[in-house]
Amino acid sequence: MASSITHRFVDVNGVRLHIAEQGQGPLVLLLHGWPESWYSWRHQIGALAAAGYRVVAPDQRGYARSDQPSDVGSYTLLHLVGDVIALIDELGEEQAVLVGHDWGAPVAWTTAMLRPDKVRAVAGLSIPPILPGGLVPPSITRTQYGEGFYQVYFQQPGVADAEFAKDIPTSLRRFLVGASGDNPLGKEPRPLVVPEGLGLLDTMPESPELPAWLTEEDIQVYADDFALHGEQAFTGAFNWYRNIERNNELLAPFRGRGIDVPALYVVGDRDMVTTLRGPDGLSVGDLLRGAGGPGNPMSAVAPQMRAPVVLPGCGHWTQQERPTEVNTALLDFLTGLDAPATR
Template identity: 60%
Template sequence: MVEHHSVNVNGIRLHIAEEGEGPLVVLLHGFPECWYSWRHQFAPLAAAGYRVVAVDQRGYGRSDHPQEVEAYTILHLVGDVIGLIHALGEKHAVVIGHDWGAPVAWHTALLRPDVVTAVAGLSVPPQPRGSVPPLRAMRERFDGQFYWNYFETPGVADAELAADPRATFRRTLYGASGDNPHNDPPGQPLVQPGGGFLDRVKAPEKLPSWLTEEDIDVFTAEYAEAGFTGGLNWYRNLDRNWELTAAWADATIQIPALYITGDRDLVYHFPGMDQLLPALTTLHPQLREPVVLPGCGHWTQQERPDEVNAALLEFLDSL
């Protein structure tokens, strides 16, 4: 049974959901999500003998939401994971992340291999540090229309997504899923001048089989007070993160690692991914052969829980 707690870490309060006993496995969600994104992973991993902890990361859900944009850098986020592991009374953990949680997981493994015994990322692979800051790179490539750049301006995407949170979740969760026929393959996630992020997809008349109206209820309730600004502030630090991680350019992951994605995931089709993905195991020799799920979209562990759980358990049991 999943139990909920609050943990004080690095001067902020983090909400966690926990089940099971054994070696610690920390689950990190993405945007716009929360602990509930891992609802299908608790019972299988706990039954296999693991202590499973899914956290609302800073700025999300029931956790604290610092007001300063600068409080959401990758170093803050890695610090939260390490602080959480220690606050839970553990010295080591496996860290698994999806979407934005994946870069946090990869960087935590990169910066603290003495604490992280293994790492897995869903949707977003470990990416080399480019020669140009990422927000600038996308602004130049797509004339400022890439969704990261739309998210940059404080207050704009915040207001759009918060205007009707229930509609936001119905449209974003369906829109980026493998069930959306427009994602075969997905195009680049661009926001047209004068338009909004949600204009890219219409609300579905019927939700896909992996997503229920009750699930939408939970996500809507979890964001009722939190809003979307905390999560959007992560995007607003992309160029700052590029500056802060200069010391780790070309560093490789030195612990066992796993990458899982879907072939209808928008990230799978980001610029440069066609060259990066085949090179991953060369760039990071500890990385297992990537698991690519046919027909799966962006919400990997929600869309394909059985396949994801099987891959994660095989990985965990091999450590």
């Protein structure tokens, strides 16, 4: 029987990270997204540990109980990949399977691209492999969606930071519900755009009740950890967005390089990410409709990618909204890594 979740701190790559861990066996690292923490994997940790894996879920740099460096430039993808590699080494392991959601997915994909020697396999939830920089830079997205596009809005120093830190539980409640498949404004996914003169949370009104997958206790767990950073509760998290342009510049030498390890992509059909377009004009939804076909960009980036798993009715919070389906997909993927080749 798997042990219970334990918590501790580790010093890696110049930062102190909080980690949650459970189980023994091959290492699986679970990398959360924005604005979350290790707790977003609460439904996966025990299930994977019970299946025979050593599962570790860190609070990534800038988040929750982990260190929040003051320098905005300390949040590039190269720093984040460095944290992952250093964590694998600190845990005494040679390799890990990486599973990332939201921002954790670009970290996982980029780590697999840069260090396939340390990554046994990789799975991304919500965000597909957009290489080499992880996300399309603001110099492109602002022409596609305008100055109100949420990633452009986040570039303004202190603005979104203050908006979200004003009332942390309310901010988290509105955003978690608003970006889910159960949002009260309708089921069709759409890009997040902030109207002039408003804040992002103004586009996400309070829901009369929480969806079944989210409780007030869940929200409070997140809120208590973010509150540890006071008025800077979300600044470290927003600093990830403030390096998107720089990521594309720093990783330019790797343009054209792909992911050479087994890969899996899981996304909800109500996730707003499915509506976002790349520089080529194709949306994530377009890629999914053509996944596996000749010349499909997703297959070209990760030749060993399994067939994408699309979850009906699921919004952005993949592993929280559909824990059973996500656990099944991950366990099938992990089991397949050890299965003998059939071709």
